[in-house]
Amino acid sequence: MTNDTITPPPKSQLHPVFTVTNIQNKVRVLDGTKVAYASWVRLFKLHARGYDVLSHIDGAAAPAETHSSYADWCKVDVHVLQWIYGTVSDDLLPRILEDESTARAAWLRVKNIFNNNKGARAAALESEFNGLKLEHMPSLEAYCQRLRELAGMLKDVDAPVSERRLVIQLVRGLSGEYDTVASYINQTSPNFETARSMLELELHRKTGRDEAATALAAPAVAPSDPLG
Template sequence: MADQKIHLATLTNNIKTCISIVLDYNGTQYNTWSTLFQLHCRIDLVIDHIIPKVVNEKEKAPKTSDKDLWQRLDDIVRQWIYNTISNDLLNSIIDPDGKAIDAWNRLKNFFLNNKSARALHLDAQFTNTKLDQFEGVKPYCSHLKSLADSLRNVGDPISDNRMALQLLKVLTEDYRPFWTSYGI
């Protein structure tokens, strides 16, 4: 029996323990999901399956010594992508003959293209989010923070002042002293 090396990526039994976010069409978690996914791929030495190395023009593209291993690792990364997104997104990007980089780029394009339209949609969500849609102030604040992060990531950041005003405008009479500080 030949001496086979075990690759780190083959040891991940459940990607959801490493990336607990499920990316969905709403996309408010895209940047967080993307960051966690890239971090996991770097740790498991498979980042080049979603972000290819830049090769100097004078150098030849690096050749993989074991094409079967490369294909297996690519399938593992593609499976990680598929297992960390919603069924609706999965149905939109799945390709039985695709590669991990294809799935990665489809998601990236979906969430980062049309930044203006995405910013308008996210801004409307931010502006129209109400406290009574949530089970308390903490989930409300978390949702606003997520929307603000998504807006920043499409090039339309929310100022600290606007965030504070959005948070304060939904508070009850018990919080009236905070209102006068902001001129509400």
């Protein structure tokens, strides 16, 4: 008696890309201001590599249309294309949205937007970077963050800012109340994040001192007389 068994075909595994339900939870929306192009590219590629779809944006050849894997490749490519469209700002989307596009083609359209007119964009960004001052910003945190953002955007247009220059500009734009710590930063030449921490510590110290002075200056309230 033979014991013939029929082995069922292996179940096809779900591609990792289909497990992502909201790409914006992983990649911030590119607007060229709050999120620089270089930062978006690095984060997008990180997730593309993690979900095994980097080949859809790095220029790798697609399978031939007659190949058995082509249909599955197209489904994955459309998903990556949705990632791109879903992580650009409302202003950028109309500039890259096209019918019958591949993910790679859309990726290159985004790249071209940020590569065109580099000279003019670099000049405008340099002007803002050199003129930015703490007094123009709502807080020290916002000031430091904007400097970092501008440095990232300058890198995007092939005008990178060195760490030393970034720290120099950070100090240059400070108000007089930071003169002491600014002088120390100039002498010690720390990196940007260390200099930022030093300024935040000085702000915390100053805030505490001002609050203590306000409390001491407050007039004492005489206790009420229970007998009238």
